[in-house]
Amino acid sequence: MNVADKSRALQLSEDLKKLSQEAINKSGLPIVNDEKTKDPILIDQNTLLVSYLLPVKKIMPFFEGLMKGEVLATRCRRCGAKYFPPQADCSGCYESDMEWFKVGDEGVLLTYTQINVKPASFSNCEDYIVGIAEFQEGIKIVARVLTNDLKSLRVGMRVKLAVIREAQTRNLVYVFQPIQK
């Protein structure tokens, strides 16, 4: 699996900085002409960099499950509603009393796509496949499908839910491994 390149947005911003520096050297202003229309465009001299901070305290058992190679979902002890992605509070009955359970190992691929035009953070990846599979108890999950062979995939085929380490970040992620007959 190819890992996301989180520095691509920074690279794009640095390219613009270079462009505006040349303009400033010439005219004193970071104004360049648009390549197509030749309209004057002012390039912002500041760069906004954000990495969000996400609280995970209430669903930490999910991440502890990943460390053990398991994908966990939650079930409301009062009304029985099941949740994946797991959640701490029940949207149905408003209780906050959940039990954790392991999602089944094998599921059915419901749909899939291959991402050809990629977001900045994934721009150095080869085309990758993402799908939705359904597991026991009707749990549906979005994840990467581990194959480069789009043609080998079929709606309805069986997939294995596995926890692996991403090749470069070494981050634990859950993925679908196609089970070929």
Next chain:
Amino acid sequence: MGRVAIVGVGLSKFGRSTDMNIKELAFVAIKAALNEAGLTARDVDFLSVGSFGLWQSEALPAVVVSEYCGFENAGTARVEAACASGSAAVYTAANAVASGQAKVAVALGVERMSESPQEVVVEMLGRSGNFFWEFENYGLTFPGYYALYATEYFSKYGASEEDLAEVAVKNHYYGSLNPYAQFQKIITKEDVLKSKYVAWPLKLLDCSPITDGAAAVVIAAEDVAKSLTDSPVWIKSMGVAAGSSNLSRRKDFTGLEASLKAAKMAYKAAGIEYERAAKYLDVALVHDCFTIAEILAYEDLGFARRGEGFILAKEQQTYVGGIIPVNLDGGLKAKGHPIGATGVAMAVEAVKQLQRRAEPGRQADIRNGTALTHNVGGTGHYAYVFVYSSS
């Protein structure tokens, strides 16, 4: 709640704009709409602004536009419903008038997507699925989300990429007749099928483009509307619904539950039977961010039975003269999709159609005096359906 009508509409030319900043772009649409209404900005009590905004430099577009366009007596707010932000703006403005809080309100949609690099825009859109569970590790994109719909739809109903191409060909045809459209070039089915994959099985020509644009409508209470014009277009009903944030939590991927709910709500209030909806409507504007989305809309809106939307496209029943003409302005596909402006632009087009002032070749035959707009936000996260009437 009182009756409310649209008494003036305005649009900027859609496309990549390098000559106007956000307030100048909004000014074009607002000036045209106020001129049509015979009003000035000082007559307006409320300005609602649909703008998604992440990609543009101004964080508070409602405020910069309000000041630049001289709305001295109006309160304002930016409203967000992803790709349906424009419809949320129309909804907010219409409710402000219907409640009696405002006599005249303006709904503006404006977006400047070209202020950020394309790959960053693709990322910002992709992050608008469910951020952590669908984007963070897996890098889903918006075309990717709709491709997931297409794959299951194809598998369940036997439709193909060729069927989707019909939608692109139709919408580009009507775009070619619309001077405000981003793409004004006719394309063939072969062009669509030859275009590169963006998210298999969707190709470049299955996708709406990245667009800058602005659209505005002036909304007035019944007494004001009747004093201003002989041909107001009434907002007959509004339906609104929401869907789950995670795509994986949807029942299936062959329709948008939120669209269905919003349509039923709007139809009920307008006295339209769901199964025969097309018979009541002269023209529809539906959310074709991707060709598959237009097919799903045919079914969710009751124009075709489940699994038969692609047949409607194949038989070319959504051209002028067909069962129900759809997206005669080129749709999001060819007119362009400046996210927050799209919903307001749909209202603009519904008014033009009902007043029989669409450009030659793209005017629907107006018999019932009724038009529909259908605007989806996200992957079916938000849905807005409006029924407009000339009487």
